[in-house]
Amino acid sequence: MEKLVIEGGHPLVGEVVISGAKNAALPLMAATLLTPGRHCLRNVPDLRDTRTFIRLLEHLGVKSERVGDILYLDTTTLTSVEAPYDLVKTMRASVLVLGPLVARLGRAKVSLPGGCAIGARPIDFHIMGLERLGAICNLDGGYVDANSSGSLQGNVIYFDIPSVTGTENILMAATLATGETVLNNAAKEPEIGNLVDMLVGMGAKIEGRGTDTLTIHGVDELHPADCVVIPDRIEAGTYLIAIVATGGHGTVTHCRPDHLPSLLEKLRMAGVLVTETKDSITVEWPSADKTEMKLKGVDITTMPYPGYPTDLQAQFMALMTQCSDSCVVNETIFENRFMHVAELHRMGANIRIDGHSARVDGCGMGGLKGAPVMATDLRASSSLVIAGLAAAGRTEISRIYHLERGYENLVDKLTKLGAKVWKEDE
Ligand code: EPZ
DSSP, X not given: OEEEEEEOOOOOEXXXXXXXXXXXXXXXXXXXXXXXXXXXXXXXXXOHHXXXXXXXXXXXXXXXXEETTEEEEEOSOOOOOEEOHHHHTTOGGGGGXXXXXXXXXXXXXXXXXXXXXXXXXXXXXXXXXXXXXXXXXXXXXXXXXXXXXXXXXXXXXXXXXXXXXXXXXXXXXXXXXXXXXXEETOOOOHHHHHHHHHHHHTTOEEEOTTSSEEEEEOOSOOOOOEEEOOBOHHHHHHXXXXXXXXXXXXXXXXXXXXXXXHHHHHHHHTTOEEEEOSSEEEEEOSOSOGGGOOOOOOOEEBOSTXXXXXXXXXXXXXXXXXXXXXEEEEOOSOTTOOHHHHHXXXXXXXXXXXXXXEEEEOOOTTOOBOOEXXXXXXXXXHHHHHHHHHSBSEXXXXXXXXXXXXXXXXXXXXXXXXXXXXXXXX
């Protein structure tokens, strides 16, 4: 296994190009299963998770070809309806093949994802939605076996929690159901909008884009897609936070500032100058004089979009260890998303967890000390990278396969910004 080695204390300066969004590309790839033909997805990031999803689609009979950031998927002939445990356990987004397979073939057998570091990650809303559309779902041997004799029937569905992949799964299934489906309390993340745009481009009839109520009028068939994956707002947020945490200044390009309303506001409240164009965001300090770089502690509470994103909670906490006072981080989405705290403690951070809240007493800019730490999940590992970049001395991060799930060309992009970072064998 490899580790990431960081020599901290160097301000990040310059421009970084943001890749396509992992959490948009995965549902778009799943949606190609809805209809036979050769689909074209553009701006697809080359990540561990997208490569895993391609393997899953090929297991189902899909032919794939990647040309640069364009992914061609030929879904003409599907030879299986089963998503096996060895694939699903490494990537819970595999559950997204459930809805499209039942809608197109009337059958799907998908391994239950099992838990992960950040929580139990149940899929009861996915199953409830399919059953409301008329499918019979049996849980057997760690698999959910869904059957719909004939086509799915439109219905009214209410999500207790605005589940992102739950909304995506049922939205995809409803496009081919007979009659009208209404999804109430649907998730509104930008990745849902990207999926709605793709499905409408394939001939689906969907109203309510961007709202928490989606109305889908079922159609008999769809045609192959040609669509573009939106920029990764979490990658963009991660680099913005890293630039600020190291006392640097820089611009993220090929991104969507309107997809990061809460983070940009929190950075401004912390004292950072944030400027936007339609596809870029620049962050800089009011003064280049390090002795005047004082970061204000700012509280965050993670919420469904457009609230503060849970996927940027760990990164913001790393930033707040650099503040000159203190703040509180509240995690309301997942039950165990403070795994980075123990590792930040090893770098000298002063953080106290109390249930779903963590109080951060800042140590000022450059106050952390590099140390060997361990990545536990995707976003926790990016938090450790930020802390290592900001800390004095050397940080070594083990189990970096977590990072490679969601950040394309991370070492190259950080090096281009002036970071001293490289991989070594553990
Ligand atoms: C998506 O996960 C993202 N993954 C996550 O990103 C993200 O953290 C999460 O949404 C919240 O924004 C992808 O899009 C592939 P949820 P998802 O269903 O859909 C509970 C990353 O780092 N729930 O919105 O699995 C659930 O336990 C990943 O890129 C149920 O109880 O999240 C959680 O508490 C991590 N039953 C809450 O709802 C269900 O059937 C929100 O989960 C489904 C969810």
